[in-house]
Amino acid sequence: MYAYTEFDQTFIEQRAAQYRDQLNRWQSGALSEDEFKPLRLQNGWYVQRFAPMLRVAIPYGVVSSRQLRVLAEIARTYDHKDLSSIDTTVAGLSDVTSLPDHCAHFTTRQNVQFNWIPLSKSADVMDLLATAGLHGIQTSGNCIRNTTTDAFAGIAPDELVDPRPFAELIRQWSTLHPEFAFLPRKFKVAITGASEDRAATRWHDVGLRLVANDDDDLGFEVSVGGGMGRTPVIGRILRSFVPAFDILDYLTAVIRVYNRWGRRDNLYKARIKILVKAEGQAYIDEVDAEFEALQTVDGSPNRITATRFAEVAAAFSPPSRDQGAIPTQEKIAAILAAASRDEAGFDSWLIQNVRPHKVPHLRAVTLSFKRVGYAPGDATAAQLDAAAQLADTYSAGELRVTHTQNLVLPWVRCDALPALWRDAKALGLAKPNIGLLTDMIACPGGDFCSLANARSLSLASAITARYQDLDELMDLGAIDLHISGCINSCGHHHSGHIGILGVDKDGQEWYQITLAGSDGASIGGEARPGRVVGPSFAADEVVGAIEAILDTYNHLRVRGEAFIATLDRVGHDPFKAAAHQARLATA
Numbered sequence: 001m002y003a004y005t006e007f008d009q010t011f012i013e014q015r016a017a018q019y020r021d022q023l024n025r026w027q028s029g030a031l032s033e034d035e036f037k038p039l040r041l042q043n044g045w046y047v048q049r050f051a052p053m054l055r056v057a058i059p060y061g062v063v064s065s066r067q068l069r070v071l072a073e074i075a076r077t078y079d080h081k082d083l084s085s086i087d088t089t090v091a092g093l094s095d096v097t098s099l100p101d102h103c104a105h106f107t108t109r110q111n112v113q114f115n116w117i118p119l120s121k122s123a124d125v126m127d128l129l130a131t132a133g134l135h136g137i138q139t140s141g142n143c144i145r146n147t148t149t150d151a152f153a154g155i156a157p158d159e160l161v162d163p164r165p166f167a168e169l170i171r172q173w174s175t176l177h178p179e180f181a182f183l184p185r186k187f188k189v190a191i192t193g194a195s196e197d198r199a200a201t202r203w204h205d206v207g208l209r210l211v212a213n214d215d216d217d218l219g220f221e222v223s224v225g226g227g228m229g230r231t232p233v234i235g236r237i238l239r240s241f242v243p244a245f246d247i248l249d250y251l252t253a254v255i256r257v258y259n260r261w262g263r264r265d266n267l268y269k270a271r272i273k274i275l276v277k278a279e280g281q282a283y284i285d286e287v288d289a290e291f292e293a294l295q296t297v298d299g300s301p302n303r304i305t306a307t308r309f310a311e312v313a314a315a316f317s318p319p320s321r322d323q324g325a326i327p328t329q330e331k332i333a334a335i336l337a338a339a340s341r342d343e344a345g346f347d348s349w350l351i352q353n354v355r356p357h358k359v360p361h362l363r364a365v366t367l368s369f370k371r372v373g374y375a376p377g378d379a380t381a382a383q384l385d386a387a388a389q390l391a392d393t394y395s396a397g398e399l400r401v402t403h404t405q406n407l408v409l410p411w412v413r414c415d416a417l418p419a420l421w422r423d424a425k426a427l428g429l430a431k432p433n434i435g436l437l438t439d440m441i442a443c444p445g446g447d448f449c450s451l452a453n454a455r456s457l458s459l460a461s462a463i464t465a466r467y468q469d470l471d472e473l474m475d476l477g478a479i480d481l482h483i484s485g486c487i488n489s490c491g492h493h494h495s496g497h498i499g500i501l502g503v504d505k506d507g508q509e510w511y512q513i514t515l516a517g518s519d520g521a522s523i524g525g526e527a528r529p530g531r532v533v534g535p536s537f538a539a540d541e542v543v544g545a546i547e548a549i550l551d552t553y554n555h556l557r558v559r560g561e562a563f564i565a566t567l568d569r570v571g572h573d574p575f576k577a578a579a580h581q582a583r584l585a586t587a
Helices: 006-028 033-041 065-078 094-098 119-131 164-174 244-261 272-279 281-296 306-314 329-342 346-353 381-394 414-426 457-466 470-476 539-556 563-570 573-586
Strands: 045-047 052-056 062-064 103-106 112-114 189-192 206-212 218-224 236-243 362-367 378-380 398-401 407-413 481-484 498-505 508-515
Touching (some): 006 033, 033 045, 062 065, 065 103, 065 112, 065 381, 103 381, 164 189, 164 244, 206 244, 218 244, 244 272, 244 281, 329 346, 329 414, 346 362, 346 414, 346 470, 362 414, 381 398, 381 407, 381 414, 470 539, 498 539
Parallel strands (some): 189 206
Antiparallel strands (some): 045 052, 052 112, 103 112, 206 218, 218 236, 362 407
8 A cells, every 4th residue: 555755754744733833823812713713624623513523534545554543542532522511402412422432433535534522632633643644634625635536446356447546646746736725615536447436436526537548548537527515416528538647737727727717706606516517618628728738838747757657556566465375266165155154144244245356365345334323434442443453464454444434454365254254243343234225324414513404323323223134134235325414415315326315494304315316336337316205304204214115115126126226117206105105104
């Protein structure tokens, strides 16, 4: 995995020292709250409903066991729920009080967040992060945010090219970019090299897909203007092929025109998706002209050289480990068959949580952080330490944060799978629900976020509790359930096969349900927003509506047909009718 250079490490340490000075000046009164706010935001420090929230950057989701242990130390030492100033009798706070303490939270942007660190301790946390090459730079603000990618990048059998070296080059190019530090709005880039779009590229401000042309030259298909929020938009393909080493110049053109033309007078119309939709071909023509000028007039200032690419790509070579002879496929089959026969539950875990690998004797294993009693994506300090130990023992010290809020061990030997399963099961991280209904995405919602209209975690908990029968879950099959507490869509509800959106009705929590959305990975690469199932539901009606929708699926599906395929075949009407019939029954 990539390791920061001495320059990077020095920069992070200096940035932490700079932040400590800013914090001290704010605490002494030398900086006003308005002056300090942009400074803390530039380092990932928000102030949420009850306490500060820190967002830590995990570039393209790759994290080492050492870094995970530092995150565990932060959770253990600094992330403590302080309810002393909170009226816990207020309706809706039961989720906050009942959740485990000392937690980190994996986000849909492949980052890590903490929800209870006081600002008085924030400089100490920044110093501790810096010791492991971690920081919060550009996790907030109107700048180019963390570039995300496929959690299985570099190991997926369906991959044309590993996108991680390009993601790292984008990180280097975009960090503190002087021209793009104050864009009209935040800007998000996703990249994939696989045929299955597990990075949801078309939902991003810029989506990059590695492709080869007829001459086998490597390049990018570039989509621009995707996004969720109030106006869900699928990104428009601006170019089907940009030479791979010219991608930074093309990104410069795309963002420069956005920076020049984007709305700054209206927060809700400031994202690039609004500009692309409004200007259409005029925007594309301007990008093309800017790109041509960069190449012909400016001499391609950001072109990636073959030497530079080779240097970065070398850091992503598969890890070398001396763990004995490589097992034959026959031996692997015998080991796995014996474990499936002798250990109840291993077979289900093997099916749901273990994926194929480019290297025949390796597998990628997902640790499930979707469990009863925890918010989706939450991990206690003890669990973070334990996951780090699993990575050291089984995965060359490397893990990946997924956009579905789990952790992946990318370098697991097949003959070690039974031992890994036993260890992960003992930790409560081997639930075989990856890709199933309870492997849901959920934002923190009204329990934490000051922007939310409604709680997400209570619904996630109720749905998880209802669908604990593994046989039932596996029979229902692959279903993406996404929950957002407000229209900002941090829970990606638009792209869920089933989406749930919290809305406000006269100060009360209500929820819209959408059906048949996709992030682009589940239905032949077609990203699309879900459609609303009529009027919104009260909180106590949602689980019943979900049950009715899934009962309708069981009734209407043909053998082997997935939920999303049944929806496409029969349409929304039967599911909509069932959901509202369930509401009448509840009333």
